[in-house]
Amino acid sequence: MEIRVLNEADAPLYQELRLSALKTNPEAFGSTYEREVKFTLETVIERLTPTKDKFVLGAFDDTGSLMGIVTFMRETGIKTAHKGNVYGMYVGPESRNRGVGKALMLELIKMARGYEALEQINLTVVSDNESAKKLYTSLGFETYGVERNALKYDGQYFDEDFMVLNLKK
Secondary structure: EEEEEEOHHHHHHHHHHHEEEHHHHHHHOOOHHHHHHOOOOHHHHHHHHHHHHHHHHEEOOOOOEEEEEEEEEOOOOOOOOEEEEEEEEEOOHHHHOHHHHHHHHHHHHHHHHHOOOOEEEEEEEEEOOOHHHHHHOOOOOOEEEEEEEEEOOOOOOEEEEEEEEEEEO
């Protein structure tokens, strides 16, 4: 398995996996398949092109297939630049339970530690996604709150847990 920062050339693979994520687990994301299927390749490239405050990681198997993705974005406000956020974590169903998610998150945490004065990494996870919560907890994330009815999809509400990893420990 290879974990690396995605670039412009990876845009078609990223878009394919992202759309699959939105179809497979629509309750887990703030966006929708119907919205993102309309994104142009240029929009996808812009979304995944690394900046000083953002990167998207991809996990590739030995054949070059993209198995999983995760995005890190550092806050840019004067009073919030000590925080970073995890978005869009997804591992395809055929690649689950093989350590792909853990490898992605370990690399994200390692890279985030390289940001000067970054003190914590935040994420949200659908409250009943026990496998994701178990992964995040195993990496040191702690739950600090719950937003009731955070997402509404197809007439059903989903709560989200707020989790944080303190990098100063």
